[in-house]
Each structure stands twice: as C-alpha cells, then as structure tokens.
Amino acid sequence: MLLAPMNGDTLLLDKAMLGSTEGTDLSASGEMKIRGGRDYDTFIWNDTAYLGKYQIIPGRLADGYPLAAVTLVPESGYHNRAQSARIGWVMGSLGFLVGMLALAAALSRRFSMPITQGFAAARSQEQDWQPTGIREIDELTAYFHSRLRERPSEDALPWQVESLVSELIDRAKGLTSTERVILRYYAEGYAVKDISGLLFISVGTVKGHNSHIYSKLGVNSYDSLKAYLDVLRRCERLEELLQGDGK
DSSP, X not given: OXXXXXXXXXXXXXXXXXXXXXXXXXXXXXXXXXXXOSXXXXXXXXXXXXXXXXXXXXXXXXTSXXXXXXXXXXXXHHHHHHHHHHHHHHHHHHHHHHHHHHHHHXXXXXXXXXXXXXXXHHHSOOSOOOOOSOHHHHHHHHHHHHHHXXXXXXXXXXXXXXXXXXXXXXXXXTOOHHHHHHHHXXXXXXXXXXXXXXXXXXXXXXXXXXXXXXXXXTOOSHHHHHHHHHHHHHTTOHHHHHHSSOO
C-alpha cells in the first residue's frame, strides 16, 4: 500500500508514503510507471513489475499533483501464488475424483455381493449358507438346496420362482435381434471385449446395447444379469429366454 503524487501515468515515489514492503525491494525513490489493464493495472519501478489497482483521492497537493492510493503486489509473487492455487485445485479435484470412484466401487460391491454370494450358496451343497436379505435370491437358494437334497426328476418350480422366471422371459420378448445376439453371447460366457470383436462393433456400442438389455429385463448390473442367466440355465429355460419372439 502506498500514497503517492501522480503526474499523468507516473507515480512520484520520492514524495510517497509506503506501507508494508515485506517481500519487495520497493522504496520511496524514483518514479513508477502505470500501464492500465482490464482487471488490474501493471506498475513498473526499476524494471520490477507489480500488479494492483489505484484510486485518486479527492483534492490536490500544494504543488498541484493529485494524490493516488495504490494497492499492489509483486508480479512474480502473484504468479507463484496463482500457480500454487492451480496445483492445489488440481490435486483437490483428483482427490475428490478418487474418493468418488472408491465410493462408487464400495456401493457397487455392497449391492452386487449379496447376489453373487447367494448364487454361490445355491450352487454349493453346504447347508449352513447365510441369507442375503434379498427375498428372491434367498428363495432361489433354498429351492436349489432342496433340489440338491431330493434330486427330483420333474418337480415343478415354486410359484415364486416360476413367477420370477416367467416374468423375465416375458420381458425378453422386447429385445431387438442385436440385443438378443449379445444376450446369447453373455449366456455363452463371452465378455464385452469378446462381443465387440465378434460383432465388429465398438466396446462403447456394446455397452450401449447393455443398458437397453438391462432396462428391458429389469436388471441393474452385469452381475445381476449373469446371475439370472444362471438361474434360467438351471431351470432349463435359458433357450426360452434367448429365443423369445424376436424383433
């Protein structure tokens, strides 16, 4: 901060009053040129640049010069602080992104794990399986365990399971021919990249078809889709799902 007489675009520092000059070489001597700018002005003193703003104080000195109040900082210090602020912003943004990705992964794991664990229990012959808390999965697990114990040849499905299977098959009738081909590839164990090569389309296009398949079948993830395909395979109704009516 300084108060100095002003002659045109020049501050007369010989007659100036200076505030804090910490971190600068500024002294009350010589002249300081002013270059106007849009957001701030540039002040040149002894080949050193400063950035700031000035305001003319009402009235004039005895020698006729107006008095200007100036607030300024060294240009080099300003750019250093701006660079530090940008680095801090970038690092903060990266930290936020990493945190959100970790949260998304944790949430995905939280909701998909019970499904995969339930079907793992259904495939096993262990009798001390833990309920997942998802009613349909627990009913299917209990059903498959009873099948493993009793080994029935032509028992009918429980009505809850029959309803779930029939509803899924009915929804599959809305799939397009391309979506049905992709669904069959999933049933045969192919991954997204494999399907991309088999159909000569991009991975992004396959993922776009995936979102339509999920929406039409009423599932919310790849893991859920694979789980339901496994159920239909065990019920010997997978082909019924895959063939449908087509479009």
